[in-house]
Amino acid sequence: MRLLLLGGTSEARDLAAHLVAGRVDVTSSLAGRVAEPRLPVGKVRIGGFGGVTGLRSALAGYDAVVDATHPFALGMSANAVAACAATGVPLLRLERPGWEPDETWHYADSHEEAAALAGRLGNRPFLTVGRQELARFLPSLRRHAVLARVVQAPELAMPETWELVTSRGPYTLAGETLLMREHRSDVLVTKDSGGTYTWPKMEAAASLDVPVVVIRRPAAPDAVRVVNTVEAALGWVKEQSCAFS
Ligand code: NAP
Numbered sequence: 001m002r003l004l005l006l007g008g009t010s011e012a013r014d015l016a017a018h019l020v021a022g023r024v025d026v027t028s029s030l031a032g033r034v035a036e037p038r039l040p041v042g043k044v045r046i047g048g049f050g051g052v053t054g055l056r057s058a059l060a061g062y063d064a065v066v067d068a069t070h071p072f073a074l075g076m077s078a079n080a081v082a083a084c085a086a087t088g089v090p091l092l093r094l095e096r097p098g099w100e101p102d103e104t105w106h107y108a109d110s111h112e113e114a115a116a117l118a119g120r121l122g123n124r125p126f127l128t129v130g131r132q133e134l135a136r137f138l139p140s141l142r143r144h145a146v147l148a149r150v151v152q153a154p155e156l157a158m159p160e161t162w163e164l165v166t167s168r169g170p171y172t173l174a175g176e177t178l179l180m181r182e183h184r185s186d187v188l189v190t191k192d193s194g195g196t197y198t199w200p201k202m203e204a205a206a207s208l209d210v211p212v213v214v215i216r217r218p219a220a221p222d223a224v225r226v227v228n229t230v231e232a233a234l235g236w237v238k239e240q241s242c243a244f245s
Contacts, residue, residue, distance in 0.1 A: 001241045004029060004062040006076060007040060010197055011094055012068035015230045016040035024237060027062075031076070033132075034152045038168070055083035064240045066233055067224075068094040071217050072130075072191055081221045090240055093226040094233040098192040098217055099202070105214045114189050114215045115140035121211045122187030126180060128201060129189055129215065134158075137189075147183040169197040176204035189213045 003026040005016055012028060019026040020042040027043040037046070049055040059065070067080045077093065084091035106121065108114035111129060115137040118125040124145045127137060131150040138159070146162040153166055163183070180188070180201075188205045190198070192214050205212050220226065227233050 001025065001063045001237075002061060003027070003237060003240075004059070004065045005040075006065065006067045006069050006080060008033075008037075008073065009068055009070050009096075010195065011096055011230055011233075012066075013038065013040040015066065015068060015094065015233050016042050018230065018234055019237065022234075024241065031073075049079070052079050052082045052086070055079050056086055059083055059087045059089045062089060064090045064092075064237070066092045066094055066237065068233070071095055071098070071193065071220070074218050074221075077224075078221050081224050085223070091224055092233060092236045093220070093224045094230070095220065095226055095228060096194040097228050098194045099199070099214070102202075102212075104206075105212045108213055108215050111136040111215060112140070114213045117213050118187045118189045119144060121213065122185075124183060124185050125187045125189055126183060126185035126201075126210075127189050128198065129191055131156075147179075147185060149179075171198060171200045173200040173203050173207075176201045177207065180204050180208055180210060185210055187211050187213060189215070191215045192217050 003024055005012055005026050005028045007028045008030055016026055016028045027045055028040040030037050030046045032046040049058050065080055065084055067077050069076045080091055106117050108117055111133050119140040125141060127146055127148040131152060131154040134148055134154050134156055142159050143161060148162060149165045151168050153164060158164060188201060188210055
């Protein structure tokens with residue numbers, strides 16, 4: 001069985017490692033957003049497929065798909081649902097659960113709402129929302145002393161009051177506390193990414209009494225089976241393999 005694994009997440013890399021160890025013919029797919037991505041083991045292809053049409057054509061080379069992209073990578077997930085439905089290729093969504101809600105957090109339904117909220121809550125926001133979303137924070141936070149953390153610098157022209165730090169998780173509580181102390185962050189903004197990779201910033205904010213703005217997850221596409229763990233995804237792949245053997 002030939003499996004296409006839509007990745008770009010730690011779960012996808014973990015799943016790829018298990019599948020390669022189990023001798024499953026898996027190809028991981030990355031969007032190609034960053035210059036030096038963390039590569040999974042096994043076969044890797046990089047770059048978009050060319051929308052639903054391109055993905056439909058690509059699926060001729062695969063028997064099943066696991067979509068393990070980030071919970072905020074809605075476009076890719078929607079394309080996977082459409083292309084798999086059109087071709088009859090079985091699809092599984094592997095999605096890490098969101099963080100357990102905390103009553104002290106301030107929730108926002110969009111990046112723009114999060115920017116406005118952060119602008120009211122503090123003067124020195126710490127933005128951990130990804131390079132692609134930074135532009136959406138400019139209108140509300142142009143004059144704030146923002147610290148923006150990204151994996152790779154954006155092309156965006158940053159205001160003089162903004163400071164950029166490039167790094168990649170996982171992070172530690174000590175490191176996050178030091179970073180937020182040095183910057184004197186007075187509000188943290190994050191997506192509800194879930195998982196443990198970026199959790200220490202939430203602990204650091206709590207210990208420093210810094211308010212947190214959490215951007216809610218967008219609604220996931222319907223009509224797709226969803227599992228939350230790599231183990232469950234492995235079980236599904238095994239079921240599919242039996243169907244193909
Ligand atoms: P997106 O908005 O959902 O996707 C936009 C387009 O990028 C897709 O239509 C597809 O292009 C291409 N693409 C996305 N993921 C791909 C993949 N795994 N393999 C091949 N093509 C892919 O995605 P995004 O939010 O920009 O995320 C891009 C990648 O970064 C994903 O792999 C995701 O898992 C990872 N990531 C995203 C976030 C986040 O917050 N969004 C955070 C961490 C990691 P075509 O239409 O041409 O096929």
